[in-house]
Amino acid sequence: MLAAYLTGIRQVEIRQAPEVRIESEDQVLLGVDVVGICGSDLHYYRTGRIGSQVVVFPYVIGHECACTVLETGRAASSLSAGDRVAVDPLVSCGRCDQCRAGRRHTCRNQRFLGCPGQAGGCLVQRIVMPAECCYKLPPQVDYLAGVLAEPLSIGMYSRQLAGLAGGEKVAILGSGPIGLSALLAVKAGMAAAVFMTDILDRRLAMAEQFHADWTGNPRKSDVVKEILRRQPGGLSHVFECAGEQETIDQGIELLGPGGKLMMLGIAEADRLSFDASEMRRKELMIQPVRRQNESVRPAIDLIASGQVDPRPMVTHHFDFKDSGGAFDLAADYRDGIVKAVIHVSK
Numbered sequence: 530m531l532a533a534y535l536t537g538i539r540q541v542e543i544r545q546a547p548e549v550r551i552e553s554e555d556q557v558l559l560g561v562d563v564v565g566i567c568g569s570d571l572h573y574y575r576t577g578r579i580g581s582q583v584v585v586f587p588y589v590i591g592h593e594c595a596c597t598v599l600e601t602g603r604a605a606s607s608l609s610a611g612d613r614v615a616v617d618p619l620v621s622c623g624r625c626d627q628c629r630a631g632r633r634h635t636c637r638n639q640r641f642l643g644c645p646g647q648a649g650g651c652l653v654q655r656i657v658m659p660a661e662c663c664y665k666l667p668p669q670v671d672y673l674a675g676v677l678a679e680p681l682s683i684g685m686y687s688r689q690l691a692g693l694a695g696g697e698k699v700a701i702l703g704s705g706p707i708g709l710s711a712l713l714a715v716k717a718g719m720a721a722a723v724f725m726t727d728i729l730d731r732r733l734a735m736a737e738q739f740h741a742d743w744t745g746n747p748r749k750s751d752v753v754k755e756i757l758r759r760q761p762g763g764l765s766h767v768f769e770c771a772g773e774q775e776t777i778d779q780g781i782e783l784l785g786p787g788g789k790l791m792m793l794g795i796a797e798a799d800r801l802s803f804d805a806s807e808m809r810r811k812e813l814m815i816q817p818v819r820r821q822n823e824s825v826r827p828a829i830d831l832i833a834s835g836q837v838d839p840r841p842m843v844t845h846h847f848d849f850k851d852s853g854g855a856f857d858l859a860a861d862y863r864d865g866i867v868k869a870v871i872h873v874s875k
């Protein structure tokens with residue numbers, strides 16, 4: 530079978546990969562249909578690493594996928610061949626202290642698809658996963674919406690961690706796919722007002738399409754001043770979705786006393802700084818968000834209910850053989866890209 534290998538910095542090649550097969554009864558063999566390119570994949574593409582997770586080339590990346598079940602292990606009776614599924618890319622051990630405490634996403638023995646040192650990625654024709662990672666898609670949820678359940682689940686989980694009860698006024702700094710997923714989740718959770726920023730106008734237009742209440746471009750105006758003019762007491766929550774020092778500084782300024790800075794962005798820098806006196810005076814909380822925890826099913830349910838349709842964020846579609854072109858375009862934010870998907874099967 531074929532896989533899209535990262536063979537060096539900014540190099541993707543389609544090569545033969547070893548065939549995979551079911552090795553334990555709880556597993557299923559999946560035919561990969563659609564793969565989403567995520568900001569984290571782009572970190573590996575541009576720099577070969579995220580923090581201490583370093584790619585050893587050649588390596589298959591990708592962790593967002595919608596698939597078709599091809600074969601099931603004897604104990605995987607919840608699924609059958611032909612089922613369409615969204616995949617939770619996290620394989621957890623189920624035995625460690627974290628798993629037992631309901632924190633599978635920080636499992637000490639985790640294997641995450643397309644995470645260097647853990648497991649290979651899903652930019653390949655077939656993968657094997659435990660059945661518990663596969664969520665059947667209802668008929669009204671197509672493969673494209675199914676692949677977006679993974680980024681949307683991060684928005685759902687961050688909303689849950691933020692403790693939003695409805696009626697809050699929040700800012701989301703960074704309107705890429707994760708910022709937009711947070712927007713869809715907090716709006717569905719009845720946030721009263723969502724202020725969104727980005728340095729790319731195309732993304733702000735998408736945020737408006739997804740019902741952001743206000744958008745601003747920090748390269749064109751003082752977004753902090755403009756938001757605080759509308760919310761003089763400051764905001765209760767800021768979702769930082771860019772991973773930049775600039776947006777962290779803006780978040781700290783935008784928060785009111787007791788506010789919470791949710792950190793979803795993956796910083797390319799190893800260290801970031803925080804205004805210590807502002808943090809103390811306002812008694813702010815910082816909550817980093819690691820991927821998501823048990824939120825793929827709620828994300829699929831939200832899509833299936835018709836309340837949320839994340840599909841417009843996919844602006845570009847690529848054939849499997851042109852996976853390199855997809856990464857190239859996405860890495861440089863060309864052509865007004867918001868999110869690209871690769872169609873692995875026809």
Ligand SMILES: [Zn+2]
Nearest residue numbers: 567568569593
């Ligand atoms: Zn992702």
Ligand SMILES: [Zn+2]
Nearest residue numbers: 622625628636
């Ligand atoms: Zn574990």
